[in-house]
Amino acid sequence: MPRRTSLFDASRIEDAQDLEDVVQDKRASWRANNAKARRRQRRYKKKLIAELPRIISDNQGSYPEDDT
Structure with a gap:
């Protein structure tokens, strides 16, 4: 049985299909x-x-900028 969706799963979304x-x-x-x-599901x-x-x-804010 899959686990229930949580708000922390939002970090796994990169585009709409995700x-x-x-x-x-x-x-x-x-x-x-x-x-x-x-x-x-809509909720x-x-x-x-x-x-x-x-x-x-x-x-x-967590990624350092690359000056290369």
Whole structure:
């Protein structure tokens, strides 16, 4: 069973297709119907997208500039 998506997984997203790969609902088979599963996936994606600007700004300061 895959682990639940967390906000720390936002650091693994580099382009839009990665979002689909990162977001996993480990309880998809337990959901009452497909509509509820899709709704939950949208919530996970929305949370990760909201987290991206913070992660990007944190990563920009961590790389030393190369003067070569």
